[in-house]
Amino acid sequence: MHARKTEGEAVMATVELRFSALPEHVRTARLVAAAVARRAGVDEAVLDEVRLAVGEACTRAVGLHRANGANLPVRVLLTEEEKKFSIEVGEEAPGATGDRPGVPAARADDEARAHPGSSAPDSGEDEGQMGLAVISGLVDDVEVIEGPGGGVIRMSWPTNPAVALP
Amino acid sequence: MDLSLSTRTVGDRTVVEVGGEIDVYTAPKLREQLVELVNDGSYHLVVDMEGVDFLDSTGLGVLVGGLKRVRAHEGSLRLVCNQERILKIFRITGLTKVFPIHTSVDEAVAATD
Numbered sequence: 001m002h003a004r005k006t007e008g009e010a011v012m013a014t015v016e017l018r019f020s021a022l023p024e025h026v027r028t029a030r031l032v033a034a035a036v037a038r039r040a041g042v043d044e045a046v047l048d049e050v051r052l053a054v055g056e057a058c059t060r061a062v063g064l065h066r067a068n069g070a071n072l073p074v075r076v077l078l079t080e081e082e083k084k085f086s087i088e089v090g091e092e093a094p095g096a097t098g099d100r101p102g103v104p105a106a107r108a109d110d111e112a113r114a115h116p117g118s119s120a121p122d123s124g125e126d127e128g129q130m131g132l133a134v135i136s137g138l139v140d141d142v143e144v145i146e147g148p149g150g151g152v153i154r155m156s157w158p159t160n161p162a163v164a165l166p
Numbered sequence: 167m168d169l170s171l172s173t174r175t176v177g178d179r180t181v182v183e184v185g186g187e188i189d190v191y192t193a194p195k196l197r198e199q200l201v202e203l204v205n206d207g208s209y210h211l212v213v214d215m216e217g218v219d220f221l222d223s224t225g226l227g228v229l230v231g232g233l234k235r236v237r238a239h240e241g242s243l244r245l246v247c248n249q250e251r252i253l254k255i256f257r258i259t260g261l262t263k264v265f266p267i268h269t270s271v272d273e274a275v276a277a278t279d
Contacts, residue, residue, distance in 0.1 A: 063190075
């Protein structure tokens with residue numbers, strides 16, 4: 001069940017999940033990601049990290065969708081590669097670059113940083129930042145890409161248990 | 167699994183026993199509980215997290231919010247947790263310096279510093 005790549009063709013995800021941007025579906029994404037990661041050979045000790053990281057990425061995506069009033073699904077790609085398991089969480093929120101009315105996500109984040117005392121500590125903006133902090137603290141191989149069609153968080157874990165330290 | 171919450175009073179402390187998963191969906195319930203306790207005049211809280219299976223940054227945000235509220239009344243918010251996978255989240259976010267974390271409810275209730 002490895003993802004196959006032929007000349008000029010993108011790697012097909014092992015499992016692709018799309019869900020409407022609602023908090024109650026984030027748990028489903030965590031469960032599916034952990035199940036696919038386990039099957040792919042990610043070390044048992046690391047599965048908790050996979051679960052947490054994918055949950056954080058999906059939570060952030062759900063928050064961005066809601067902040068931007070976007071009616072688009074959150075997309076999660078789970079891909080089993082030769083020696084790693086990768087997860088891509090796409091936001092697909094058009095407002096993320098500020099081309100829609102309302103507060104663009106990036107500016108809201110900047111304001112939260114500039115005036116940390118001005119918003120409640122449990123506000124959405126701060127949580128987005130804390131979510132990213134958790135992901136960067138947990139995952140060694142992580143990439144956050146802010147694109148015109150929304151943002152993407154890419155993460156990967158080795159599937160060889162010998163190098164997957166607890 | 168959903169979130170379970172129960173509260174009890176031990177001396178001048180209010181112990182909030184939390185079970186299940188604290189995430190973006192369930193965290194608002196915990197927030198409501200903490201806000202309600204503070205509004206009712208309970209300013210010394212002990213949050214027992216021994217029954218928590220999952221905690222994410224949304225849950226951390228709610229706990230930080232609770233801490234801010236009790237501190238406004240010169241209160242305290244102590245955590246009880248022995249689970250490595252939960253403690254790890256507090257460590258990587260630097261929140262072990264913000265919250266007193268105890269190994270038992272008895273220890274948290276007796277703590278005065």
